[in-house]
Amino acid sequence: MAIVKIEKLSKNYQMGRLNVAALRDVNLTFEEGQYIAIMGPSGSGKSTLLNLLGCLDRPTGGCYYLGKDDVAQMEDDELSMIRGQRIGFIFQSYNLIAQLNVIENIEVPMYYQGISARKSAERAKELAELVGLGDRIDHRPSELSGGQQQRVAIARALANDPLILLADEPTGNLDTKSGGEILHLLDDLNNQGKTLIVVTHDAQVAKRAEMVIHLLDGTVERIERNSKGN
């Protein structure tokens, strides 16, 4: 079943008098449970595509079906709702909230979905254990290593059991070892059936994906398909 379907998706940025086309007529379909990598040179539109997939932005043209709904031109409030319920973000620079501890950071997405205090605390604890931070639940982000922070971010992304996980260079700020651990964690999640979309420059990451989308100048240059499981 297609979980993501985009048709003739385009995004233009108006820079003064200059109209920059960051994405041009992109057509893609992702199935549930797929591991997708997006690659391409700098400025090719990877982040732009990911932001559109994550409903952080609206496309200039085209359609975007996430699950059953076309979310391309939804209202701001509806987009917030979609982001909260169907999308999990993992950022290159972790983006944890500095004042909150591990548990509280994981709880943030549940808070905006109105999940009760007891339930969300329970789930946050489970997720912290899942990513291997069961013993760090009351630490602040500043008291954690980069790898640990990214684990918290992954746990947070899973909080509302989203349809897709979006990661923009999740290992970009990490050394090989902790980067490898993060990739392992993502593999595990994918093996459990999560749909993963990862923007990366790293061929090692791309090797794990069953589908690698190569972008160039805002268009899909080619799609590479690997057999699943390396």
Next chain:
Amino acid sequence: MTWYRLRQTIKLGAKSLWMHRLRSTLTALGIIFGVCSVIAMLAIGEGASQEAQDQIARLGSRNVIIKTIKPPEEERADVQGARLQEYGLTYADAEQFKHTIPDIQVVVPQRRLMQEAWYLNRKVAIEVIGTIPWYTEIAPVDIRQGRFLESADLKYRQKVCIIDEEIFNKLFLFDDPLGADVKISGDFYRVIGIVSKVESASENGASEADSSGQIGGVAGNVYIPLTTAKQRFGEINLQIGTSGQNMEKVELQQITIQVKKTEHVLPTVEILNNLLSRSHKKKDYQIVVPLELLRQAAQTKKIFSIVLGSIAAISLLVGGIGIMNIMLATVSERTREIGIRRALGAKRRDIIFQFLSETVMLTMAGGLLGIVLGSLIPFLVTHFASMPTIVTGSSLILSFGISAAIGVTFGIYPAYRAAHMDPIESLRHE
């Protein structure tokens, strides 16, 4: 908005305010001082106007007081060569009032003199008030012991007197005053009653002090029958001044009229003006209308409140602008957090609520502190400057409400700014 989310928002707000506690405190100072000054000013204003109103109310709101005043100097030679000046209210005036003015409850003529009262070897300065039994109707005198004047005392010109508590304390220490004889101006008067002291409002006493040549400093009042006063003290008052001997003849220092209802006061004043301008060629009387004074006091209070209110409003406005300034800084400092929250599902109104509640919490905390300080200041003012102050509950509620309203007013724009930032830009913000 569930209770849980409200609680979480408050927790979060408190946390971030606490993280920047110096900044929060400095920001709240504007509100603290604003609220503090509102309460203190209102308390002082309220206290002052209450005191004025009490003083006026003591004169009686259904009363009209007509006083003798000394007219502009007018020379008239006397038979003996000394000058005799005759002026003021007369018994005839009192009679006329009684018979021509409708809606009158009682007319109380008073003869007032500055004297000294002696008991054994103790002496005290007093004001002798020669009057009639109905004096108790027009002045708030409470009988503590014995009785007040009765008709028979007047009829037989009894040499009896009623003293007030102050004089009782000064003259009698431990002795029982009832039945004792007090010496005033060479005559002995038997004490038949003790009454509460009537705090003389500033209107009282001044003109009498002029006419008798003595200035203030009386300890209290001694009441005697009007007829006795006329017989014993006469009506002629001798003054020795720079221009030689000066004699004055004044029958009554004051006539107090009480009407049946307050709405009769003003018509009565009109009639009085008519009557007196016809019978008195010189302007040797003055009409005091406590009701009018009360109204003026209320008016003054209103203006006072408006002025104080505006000053306080300006200081609160300044405080509010300070808060807005800081909240804008906070918002731009926390741009990234806002971006994260938006990416994780926060709607614009969630962000608005978050920042607005932070501002309101700050101003309400400032308001509460201001209330505490603001209630303390009037207390200190009363204690050290012995000025009356009244902290009213409504001023507390008002200023607390105002501080919350300032939070909302000056917090809405920063919160709006926060909510309308582009999530992607915010996430990129360093």
